[in-house]
Amino acid sequence: MTPSIKVASAALTLAVLLGAAACSQPAEAPAGIEAAADAIPASADVHPFAIGDLQLAALRDGTLTLPLDHTPWGDAAVVAAILTEAGEDGDAVHLSVQPLLVRQGDRVVLIDTGAGGQMGTQNGLPGALAAAGVDAAEVTDILISHAHGDHIGGLLNAGGALAFPNAVIRMSAPEWRALQTGAEAQGLAALVTAITPQVRPFEHGAAITPFLTAVPLDGHTAGHSGFAIISGDERLLYIGDALHSAVISVRRPELVNAWDIDSDTAVSTRQGLVERGAGEGQRYYGVHFPYPGLGRIEQRDGGFVWTPET
Ligand SMILES: [Zn+2]
Numbered sequence: 001m002t003p004s005i006k007v008a009s010a011a012l013t014l015a016v017l018l019g020a021a022a023c024s025q026p027a028e029a030p031a032g033i034e035a036a037a038d039a040i041p042a043s044a045d046v047h048p049f050a051i052g053d054l055q056l057a058a059l060r061d062g063t064l065t066l067p068l069d070h071t072p073w074g075d076a077a078v079v080a081a082i083l084t085e086a087g088e089d090g091d092a093v094h095l096s097v098q099p100l101l102v103r104q105g106d107r108v109v110l111i112d113t114g115a116g117g118q119m120g121t122q123n124g125l126p127g128a129l130a131a132a133g134v135d136a137a138e139v140t141d142i143l144i145s146h147a148h149g150d151h152i153g154g155l156l157n158a159g160g161a162l163a164f165p166n167a168v169i170r171m172s173a174p175e176w177r178a179l180q181t182g183a184e185a186q187g188l189a190a191l192v193t194a195i196t197p198q199v200r201p202f203e204h205g206a207a208i209t210p211f212l213t214a215v216p217l218d219g220h221t222a223g224h225s226g227f228a229i230i231s232g233d234e235r236l237l238y239i240g241d242a243l244h245s246a247v248i249s250v251r252r253p254e255l256v257n258a259w260d261i262d263s264d265t266a267v268s269t270r271q272g273l274v275e276r277g278a279g280e281g282q283r284y285y286g287v288h289f290p291y292p293g294l295g296r297i298e299q300r301d302g303g304f305v306w307t308p309e310t
Pocket of ligand 1: 150
């Protein structure tokens, strides 16, 4: 397959699946008294919000700080210029890490698990989850966008045991295959052994629960997946690492990111997300965008900008 056909195919897949997720929304029970009573308490590291009758919360895990000469976008001067033009400090790139909690009744879903204190982060997830009123044993489903350390780092506790002992762990079939294949080389053999009994891989684009559908966002890893969260006429797209920086990835989606396994496809996916997000006013959840990661992409002055919800 030529690069151009591959890119067109990736863009088409994204468009079809975003549309399909919107059209295939399941009938939901009306919001009930129970849901209101279960509202998640807000705190410094917990940002609760609702999508239809679903209770959600951004859970702050920490921040990845990248010196300008160690970002995936190459030339430090180019990165600094993009940051400065956006009115940001041009001294480093700061990527927040905030897994997303989604509740409906007894179904407690956690999307990604943070870095587990790796990469200079703060391992805030366990405390944030407790502050949200959720015991780790209550989590029923863990959805993994992709198997990088800042997303699977919280799967095991400090003792090497499952941090969420009763949760089924869901990731795309190609992502799970790649994790198993590379486990030894990446020092993840013990993690793979520990989580294997809990893993239920899904087909790319599958419905995971009545309110959650996997959305292939190809290019970052072997089976990178976003998630469309839908209730009533409201929807939110968890974009995973298709976009890392609310400044650099949004303003310059065509920039090559060295963390992407397939750069052409990742650029196509990124451009599709930016353009469709701006065109449709789609609400996004950026796991690495400034906390709490909620907002929309807008087209302004001939370019694209991230507009966070305040
Ligand atoms: Zn990440």
